[in-house]
Amino acid sequence: MKNFDIPIIYRSPLISAIKNQRRQQDKMKKDFAPTLLNLGELHIYLARHFGFCYGVENAIEISFRTIDDNPGRRIFLLSEMIHNPQVNADLQSRGVRFLQDTQGRQLLPFEELTAEDIVIIPAFGTTLEIEQKLQDIGIQTEKYNTTCPFVEKVWNRSAQIARKDYTIIVHGKPGHEETRATFSHAAAETPTVVVKDMAEARELAEYIRGHKDPAGFYTRFNGQYSTGFDVQRDLVRIGVVNQTTMLASDTQAIADYLKQTMIELYGLTEATVEKHFADTRDTLCYATLDNQSAVTGLLDIPADLAIVVGGYNSSNTSHLVELCEEKMPTYFISSEEKILSPQEILHYDFHTKREKQQTGWLSERRPVRILISSGASCPDALVEAVIRKIAGYYDAGEAVESLVESFGG
Template identity: 65%
Template sequence: MKSFNIPDYYRSTIVSPLKELRRKRDKLKRDFTPTLLDFGPVQVLLARHFGFCYGVENAIEIAYKAISENPDKRIFLLSEMIHNPEVNGDLLSRGVRFLMDTAGRQLVPWAELTQDDIVIIPAFGTTLETQQKLAEVGLDVERYNTTCPFVEKVWNKASQIGHKAYTVVVHGKPTHEETRATFSHSKEAAPTVVVKDMAEAQRLARYITGDVPKEQFFVEFKGQYSEGFDPEQDLQRIGVVNQTTMLASDTQGIADYLKQVMIEQYNLLPHEVERRFANTRDTLCYATNDNQDATYALLTHTADLAIVAGGYNSSNTSHIVELCEEKLPTYFIESEQKILSQTLIRHFNLHQKEEVVTESYLPSHEPVTILLTCGASCPDAVVEGILLKLVSFYPGSRSLEDVMIDIQQTYNA
């Protein structure tokens, strides 16, 4: 896989070598067992896959290239390039400005832009409508376009099945930048509707079967369907694509469910299924799958707690947090700075949508076992900082050098 040029301060002298060691020993990615860092009184199980994915590293390389190549120009990002405060904060400190917030609200009026400005398209991609506005200003929208190739793959699949007269069902968060972009591209080729979860997919199925009047669809899915959508006509042939950061198992579950609905509605034999339901399995993002599979494997191990690092508005990270919360106490933090002491941690509560402080998050017994992972937009350096801070609370811990030697011997045996 391509190697990207990203700032060294996003790398880790601990985590990055561990990843490379595991990669060399398992090039086909068949081993999802976590890496054990045994410090004695505290043991850390590090997920097999986590951190910057291909699309994120590609975006970071292009963004910093834009800064270095244009020292005398104004540089704008459409919105957050990725959902990580460390990365976005660093870009802002270098003079980059956001044109919109993550909800799509304008921060800098289009009228203020000139053709001499530089605009970076974020990794989530953008809508055709925004592309048109930038083109009208005279800006080169492709020069610094960091759209993830796997997001573009979803767009291409939506277009392909649209041209075969299928309607596109997008599994995603309706207000997320990526879903808004996918919806915009998809609706150019096909009637399109967004479902955020299985509950909405089940409600959509009632319009496939005709169990509820179509007029109700326009209320129930307001803001989530393309112009001119006709549930009676447009739900006779469908295909499912997804926001790449959703849980792969959720997307597959929705696709399998809607496929079965079509089979039963039209009495389809196995060889007839694709007449009504398009095969779109190849649109699932490899990095999202790997990180989620690594989390499932991580959770098979007994532990006292889990710590998940990443931006609080990161979709892929929030899904990892949800998986961990099902099994054990889980603390979602942006960086080691949220670990206030050995007894206090400030973390994000997904359900309350706010930071909270928890006392006595570390158990009093030893050894303590901690599961540690992060989202696809989180730098390895952040994970290193968290690891070292946790270990610092246990003065009797083995040295990092001895722990690393143990790991090298294990995987070089």
């Protein structure tokens, strides 16, 4: 896989050494057991896969190279490049300005742009409408487009099944940048509707079966279906694709449920199911699958607590938190600064969308066992900083230094 040139401040000698050793030992990536960092009274278990994925490193490389190659030019990001506050703040500190927030609200009017300006498309991609608007101004969107290749893969697969007269069902968060982009690309080709979870998929199935009045669909899924969507016409042949950062198991469960709905409704067999349901399993992102599988492997370890590091508005990170919360106390933090002391931690509750302070978060058990993972947009340097912060409470700073050497760093 390609090696990207990203700022050294995001790298971690410790994490790089660990990841390199695991890659050598497990080249086929079949071992999802975590890595133990034995620091005496502190045992830290690192997930097999975590941190920057291919799409994020690609976006970071393009963005920082664009800044270096264009001194004196105005450079804008359509919205946050990735969902990590440090990376976005670093870009802003170098003069990059955001045109929109993550919900698509305008921060700077497009009318203020000129053909001489540079606009970087973020890793999530963008809608066809926005892309056209920028091109009409004369901005070269293709030259500074950091859209993740795996997001584009979803778009391409959607286009393929659209040509076979399937309607697209997008599993995603309706307000998320990537979902808005995928919806736009799919809706340009075929009728499209977004479902955010299994509950909405079940409701959609009721309209497919004809158990609900079609008129109710337009209220229930307001803002989530394409222009001209006809419930009775457009839910006869369907295919499911996803926002790549959703829980892969959730997407598969939704696809399986809607597939079974079609089988039962039309009396299909596995041999004939494609008459009404398209196979789109190949659109699931490998990094999402790997990171989620690694957390599943991590949770096989009996531990006292879990820490997940990443941006609070990161969808893929929140899903890792969700998995951990099912098993143990879990703390979602954006950096080591949120660890206030051995007694107190400031962490994010993504259910209520608020930070809260927790007292007595560190177990008094010896050795204390802590599971650690991070989101796909989180720099490894932040994970190392978290490890060092906690290690300091156990006088294990020197032990961390020796780990780099022991892992071949």
